[in-house]
Amino acid sequence: MATPLLDDPPVPALKAQDPPQNGTAVPVSNVTPIPSTTVFPAPKETVTAVPVPSHSAAVTVLIVYGANQEHIVQLVAEVLGKPWTTETSLETLEGGDAVVGILERDLSRSLQTAKRKRSSLIVVNTYCVENGSAPDDTLTERCDYEFLYSRSPFLRRDLSRFLSLILGQTRPHDDLRTKTRTNFISTTFPDVHAALPNLDILSVGSDAVEIRVDLLVEPAVGPAAPVPSLKYVGQQLMLLRQHTELPIIFTVRCTRENGKFPMDDPALFYKYLRRAIQWGVEYIDVELWLPEEIRRQLAEKKGHSVILSAFHDFSGTWKWTSEEAQRIFTESAKYADIVKMIAMVHTIEENYELEYFRSTIKSRGPGPLLSAVNMGQMGQLSRALNTVFSPITHPLLPMIAAPGQLTAAEINEALHIMGQLPKRDLYAIGSFRSTPHSMFMEKCLNELGLPHHFSSIDRGPKGSVESVIMQPQFGGAYVNPPVASTTSYIPAVSDAARAIGLVDTIAMTSTPEPLAKSRFIGENAAWKGIRATLTREYVPSAYQNRAAIILAGSEADASAAIFALRSLNVGAIYTVGFKASGPLAAGLEPFTSIQSVKLVEQPFVIVSALPPEKSLLVQPLLRHYGANGRSSPPSTCGKVYLDLTSGPRKGDPLGVATGAGWTAYGFEDVTAWTTVETLRLLVGQNVPFDFVRMASGRPLF
Numbered sequence: 001m002a003t004p005l006l007d008d009p010p011v012p013a014l015k016a017q018d019p020p021q022n023g024t025a026v027p028v029s030n031v032t033p034i035p036s037t038t039v040f041p042a043p044k045e046t047v048t049a050v051p052v053p054s055h056s057a058a059v060t061v062l063i064v065y066g067a068n069q070e071h072i073v074q075l076v077a078e079v080l081g082k083p084w085t086t087e088t089s090l091e092t093l094e095g096g097d098a099v100v101g102i103l104e105r106d107l108s109r110s111l112q113t114a115k116r117k118r119s120s121l122i123v124v125n126t127y128c129v130e131n132g133s134a135p136d137d138t139l140t141e142r143c144d145y146e147f148l149y150s151r152s153p154f155l156r157r158d159l160s161r162f163l164s165l166i167l168g169q170t171r172p173h174d175d176l177r178t179k180t181r182t183n184f185i186s187t188t189f190p191d192v193h194a195a196l197p198n199l200d201i202l203s204v205g206s207d208a209v210e211i212r213v214d215l216l217v218e219p220a221v222g223p224a225a226p227v228p229s230l231k232y233v234g235q236q237l238m239l240l241r242q243h244t245e246l247p248i249i250f251t252v253r254c255t256r257e258n259g260k261f262p263m264d265d266p267a268l269f270y271k272y273l274r275r276a277i278q279w280g281v282e283y284i285d286v287e288l289w290l291p292e293e294i295r296r297q298l299a300e301k302k303g304h305s306v307i308l309s310a311f312h313d314f315s316g317t318w319k320w321t322s323e324e325a326q327r328i329f330t331e332s333a334k335y336a337d338i339v340k341m342i343a344m345v346h347t348i349e350e351n352y353e354l355e356y357f358r359s360t361i362k363s364r365g366p367g368p369l370l371s372a373v374n375m376g377q378m379g380q381l382s383r384a385l386n387t388v389f390s391p392i393t394h395p396l397l398p399m400i401a402a403p404g405q406l407t408a409a410e411i412n413e414a415l416h417i418m419g420q421l422p423k424r425d426l427y428a429i430g431s432f433r434s435t436p437h438s439m440f441m442e443k444c445l446n447e448l449g450l451p452h453h454f455s456s457i458d459r460g461p462k463g464s465v466e467s468v469i470m471q472p473q474f475g476g477a478y479v480n481p482p483v484a485s486t487t488s489y490i491p492a493v494s495d496a497a498r499a500i501g502l503v504d505t506i507a508m509t510s511t512p513e514p515l516a517k518s519r520f521i522g523e524n525a526a527w528k529g530i531r532a533t534l535t536r537e538y539v540p541s542a543y544q545n546r547a548a549i550i551l552a553g554s555e556a557d558a559s560a561a562i563f564a565l566r567s568l569n570v571g572a573i574y575t576v577g578f579k580a581s582g583p584l585a586a587g588l589e590p591f592t593s594i595q596s597v598k599l600v601e602q603p604f605v606i607v608s609a610l611p612p613e614k615s616l617l618v619q620p621l622l623r624h625y626g627a628n629g630r631s632s633p634p635s636t637c638g639k640v641y642l643d644l645t646s647g648p649r650k651g652d653p654l655g656v657a658t659g660a661g662w663t664a665y666g667f668e669d670v671t672a673w674t675t676v677e678t679l680r681l682l683v684g685q686n687v688p689f690d691f692v693r694m695a696s697g698r699p700l701f
């Protein structure tokens, strides 16, 4: 980290009840200073680890902002659901679970005299890049993180994603590391603008997007610079992040490994990669040839970013069976969460050798994941067999990032031919024949090169679904409307589906028979769609201990929302229109009369799952609890309205909510997120939200 802003206070200014940092933050005194080495001119910094607060830790987020940019402090506070204030000096800084803004120039002045440091303080430099300028390097280096922004419709969403990551509240890698197969698309654009029109389709089948920083070409008036400036890279990254919800992999590839970054100055790599951590990038690619001091420092300061170590061998003489291969893995594993090893090969046998190498690494037991593929046409087999972060390309990219790269569809086709991905019959089971939604599903299967067959069937008379499920080719289904989780023909259900009481997806289990209790498991995708919608513009902890109101015609209509809200640790949940008795009923408080409305504190979130003909009943509540000022202190009234009513409705609850200052989301958003989850469950592939939303237009499907 940067020069410490403040030393530990002699008398803590934080509240006495502040919880410790859950063991994750490294106290400054525990960090060994990095010795200078002759190989690598160590970056001129005092070494401290980036504070890694736990989900619920009370942290003060210090927002450094530029002149006339105070609104960003308020926005951060809203997204975090915390109170905010501004200070003109660090000396007077009170601790506590709050957002504090400080003008850039006040901070600089204050730094000359400030002497204290708190580990529960996170310092975020914010900078509006609209006029093409860049933040002051020295200031950035003194902060823990930096948020670059422009006033676009994506600002709030981008901010929420950034804050969720740096505070460790969303950990995309936790999901991805357990997925059976993961891919990332290696974009090769000199300018991210060129990628934007096709980004949705480009990233179908990808779990992450790689930005090849070394391939970016900064527009230059004079002779082209050898590397794109940090200013340009920051703007490009911001642009990419605004246009994809997928995690980003930040790669600076050197000339020896098929990239463009010169290798004479390792400190330059450090500077870019360190900055990527400060920008809250999810994955950082750190090349193994870099001096150990650099790799170690990056690992120490990675915060919640994940480190992919990268090693490429282009010699054509690489041997996966050599001791060198084992040594490279061991060395890479020292500072990495994922070890990437890639070699140019000329024979098919070298793919078998790689598979053997993979098995030896697996047999070592716990350790970083291995992502290993061969380059060149002969190495393509290994690209299909690798399951961890396989680099993929797409016909719409200007060039492939490495020889022999395949598309997601080509990998799936290859797996199918090799018998690794048998054709399955997938179904939409419901009270309909063919819907635009199932046509969309078919389109996704095509785009992904999957061999499966998709059809829509009516739920029909009793017993008809069972007969479909029992067929040997049956490979999964989504069920709309959902069925009870106790349905006899679904012998195993997930914990979420059991608690919610409903199954909307029947997915194949990954455990092979006869070990698995059943070939299939009943899942609930809807609650994940609801949670993803709720956390798009607010970090998860913004919901913690806040009141919620749910309106619905029945408990079944409300249960996925209750489960999603509970996963966000909301406080009291008040119910209107139904009485709950299922597994989620405990702690729900029914609204019985108009008196209840008076008693309830300001709710942070209202969800309506009312039937269409009753949909307007939520409007008086939306008006009553409408935003009464978004300023702070003392109030932190960011409020979310989620409308789960589908079909032709009475009134305009979304319009009323927006007019009354709520952040409002409709059924279409939730359905799109739910579709993303359904596809993950059914075919194990990622189809990004933006693609689903784009393909569906409005109304959805």
Ligand SMILES: O=C1C[C@@](O)(C(=O)O)C[C@@H](O)[C@@H]1O
Binding pocket: 186, 210, 212, 251, 253, 285, 310, 340, 342, 373, 375, 391, 392, 401, 402, 403, 405
């Ligand atoms: O490391 C890798 C893998 C890669 O080199 C490949 O072989 O596909 C492509 C690069 O963009 C990426 O950073």
